[in-house]
Amino acid sequence: MNLLNSLQHHFGFSSLRPGQQAVIEHIMAGQSAAAIFPTGSGKSLCYQLPAVLLPHLTLVISPLLALMQDQLAFLRRMNITAASIDSTQSAEESRNIMQGVRDGHIKVLMISVERLKNERFRQFIGQVPISLLVVDEAHCISEWGHNFRPDYLKLPTYCQSLKIPQVLLLTATATPAVINDMQQKFALPANNVVLTGFYRPNLYLEVLPVAEADKVNTLIAQLRPAPDAPTIVYVTLQHTAEQVAEQLVAAGLQASAYHAGMDQDRRQQLQQAFMAGTTPCIVATIAFGMGVDKADIRRVIHFDLPKSIENYSQEIGRAGRDGQPARCTLLGNLAGQNVLENFVYGDTPEPEAIHSLLQQLPAAGEQWEIMPIRLANDCNIRLLPLRTLLVYLELDRIVEPQYSYYADYRFKFMVAKEDIISRFNPERQAFLTAVFAGSPMARTWCQVDFEAIWQQSGGERKRVINALDYLHQQGLISLESKQMVEVYKILQPALDLAAETYRLHQLFQQKEHSEIARLNKMLAFFESERCLSQELAAYFADHHAPEHCGHCSVCAGNTAQLPAPAKPALPALDQLQFWCKQLQKQSPQSLSTHTLTCFLCGISTPVLNRLKARKQPGFARLEQHRFNEVRSTLASLNS
Template sequence: LVVSPLISLMKDQIDALTARQIDAARLDHSLSEEDYGRTLERARQGQLRLLYVSPERFNNERFRESLQSMQVALMAIDEAHCISEWGHNFRPDYLKLPHYARSANVQRILALTATATPAVLNDICRQFEIAPENAIRTGFYRENLALHFVPIDNNSRDGTLSQLLKQQPPGPTIVYVTQQRTAEQLAGQLADEQFAARAYHAGLDADTRASLQDWFMQSDEAVMVATIAFGMGIDKANIRYVYHYNLPKCLEGYAQEIGRAGRDGLMSSCCLLANPADRVVLENFVYGDTPSLQAINDFVREVFAHPTEFEMSHYDVSFRCDIRILVVQTLLTYLQADGWLEAGTPRYAEYRFQPQHPSVKILGKFSGERREFLASLFRQARQARTWFHIDLQQATQRLKTTRDRIVRALDYLAQQGDIQLKASGLRHRYRCLRKPTAPAELSLELHEKMTARETAELERIDQVLALIQSDGCQTKRLGAHFGEPLGADCGHCTWCLNGHEQLKLPDMPRPAIDASVVRNAKALVSEHTVLQQDVRNVAKFLCGLTSPRLQREKLTRHPLFGSLSHVPFAQVVAEF
């Protein structure tokens, strides 16, 4: 069982495995119900060597039920750094993987990452109960990667990239950018200059992304202008050039992205166009994740208003409390770690099915109590066009049966091809271990933790700038960050090639703020409570950072939204 975070990664690896006659498949939302059921059945019958799933797949109770009937010799967790709060890409769903591995009687675990600092490595070992002697480092340094850093400003960025591309012999190239619109604009500009350039980002539909991947894999001159959505799992050996058009947000991301170059062992160039103005966008993204104290107060009140055993939708909480969904999951993780809550296994609130045969024919396959039970279950379903909906909580009460029996019955009918089955309304279950006597203090404590995360993310940006301006071998400094000190200087980074001269980035002038924008924003505040709650909410709005309530109140469509996206967040806050 391979746990992988991106569908694009699964597709690429499964294509490669299938070409080598290795039986591999994936389960994801792009599969039809028929293909999904067929894949699960192959896994249950032992016909698959490798089954790829995302960490979120374990939220699906049908999948967890099927897992119980599989013999899982190995669970391989890719991008394992996502389990660590100290990692650059913390995903709370990863924290549940050790529990699911135990419940499925997984015989052995292999956690894999290319970007673990010593602190993250320790966290991975602790969470998966891996002994220190079983933590294997294969080495970070690759002598065929030349790290180049070119200081530029906004006016010279495009010309510098174009010149660098023209100077080099053609070869497969990735140009990383921060934002989707930049990918589209830059790919268009490069195509106009006769480069074989296309844009790739998460805003494209799945078929388009798959087609772009195939094009890149087959071409020896492709220039893919992409956000970080591109590259995970792309196993193309001869990528010659990786450019960073914008500053990466952290050294871990930078290392992962340059690591896609030169896998054939031949010399490859990794060039970062260093513009300190990019820092504003990266920092504003960080500030956008930190909820206001008022929002956390609402969150604490909502969570602890429930009885001891309860279930809730993370999306509903996100919507009501004006906290981004991933941040809601992080806050709930903190409450579990500090002994306030205990998480149960998630489940769906509603199932819907589409009969493939008349109900008389389906029921005719059963007799006695089983037939009577299914007939009663069908009567609980309400029809909406061709799909029938079943509210599981209501059905269990009316039929005086267990939820598990209903889900098993529906799943069996789906396996037999009698119905198509879909689930919706994911509910996460919790048990309250203790209730706060001082909710305001708990809210403040959670807010301080989120502020500490914010500070840590801002420090990651500082580390990137420090690497660029390093007064020493830049390859050596990068290796030290990942706990791998190198003996001698590499000889092929910018510092080594420039006569040991330290780079200086251009000064970033303090941007001017249009007084009319501030005046109009202050007038708007009086009309919207979400803007009145916290001055940071006003800054988020003006810097173009979304939140559930800003979207609900249609403020993301307001002409002022994002009008100060070029201005540092703290400078905007100071205006109010």
């Protein structure tokens, strides 16, 4: 059966979109490939069709649960056996899925990248033949990408250890630097990178300069002519989503807020209502959109500035997937610039924090066991920068990741202990007796003590986990694990701590400058005097878009100048000192200028969370001021 016959048979499509055929042919020829297509251009089919034709499992790395569920629903409608393993499932559901994968009944398994850090999962998946690894949102592997996720850097290693012969990388937002990074990390030939272009002739791109005080009324005016048209309004902060939705409802428009602070059930209800058309307008943070495969979205309105051109491209890419005209409007001013900059500055750890982490490194050749959340709190480094810092140490061959494991295992009997033991031969009966004896029970749960079991039976940790995992799969016990520990080997002898601290801090500062430059590029794009469609395509290495698209605000003769808000005056110095002193009273250690700046600008850090800084009168009082201005002012107070 050739590709088009298989496409018709399994999916009911008579033809492939531009780019899809080239990517699928690479995969079916046993090669790895990358599909760089705009949002809504059919990237998913590039793995879905091969998945039904390849002999073994297709393992998909996906960053969001909503995205997984949307793709799983599509595959099931096509009668293709697919599943995910995620944190929302019961133990029995996960067990049944794993059995389906083992038996070969499930053709596609979707997981998050973090799932691969679970030793129980790695033991399971290592025994399953895999034809293809699919990396969705593959730009996350690049530090030059807009959404770098350090755990993605480990995917090439996982691919080798699991003996996966082919990789397919999927992304909608890759600049030339990111494409090069993806190619190098997965050894992809340039000819196997398929880029279809980013130009969308049905999208009207519009930048409306609007003062902050006028944004709500302008938004209402945008929505009123077609109140039932499916619309996403993007905002930066959760409380803004709530406020704007309330104001739209007060104006007689149907709208609901959506953000990550809501519980999962409520978010699912809202998404379903939007998909069904009963809620025409969603006011959302970027938590909404990934996995929303609604073809007839007629408007995407940015109430606040997006985080980057890449984010903007992804978000407007959700409009007009049916090919019909759709309008993408930015209500633009510079009032949100400080908030976006503050996100960047908050992710740069202080030299003192980096030095504190380096002091914890043991001697060369020894193992270093860490619990990331605890280490982040101990060193006052936010979790994502901490993971980035660990990656920097890996890349410089100071540490080498060994494995991850759960520190704590516990189980409860679903069948009487004696009945379980009686099912096995004498040697295994003795081993299980030692395991159960070394797992003292507190009410209904038994806590596994690996040291006690080893002393009684010589049973190694891996064998104990394998045995418990088997009993769990058979429904004889219910097994839980928690407290992830990551184990590294120290490669280098004693470091020059001062020099290494400086080197690492410089890397973070370069990253900080890069992110601020990315933000400034976005602002320049919105104020561009050239065709917006052409500028957007060129940013993503697509040089085939028309010079004048005829469907953007610049081509209509309306070049934007984003209004800047009136610069608020800083409070009196004694007021700043009062706020800082109130916070300092809560801390046994002296707080740095950087930490106090984060406090006043409303940026959470581990030490501020520990001090319950949000309850202090000064928290976020200067969030409308630029971070560097506040830091300089505080530094002058201490000089």
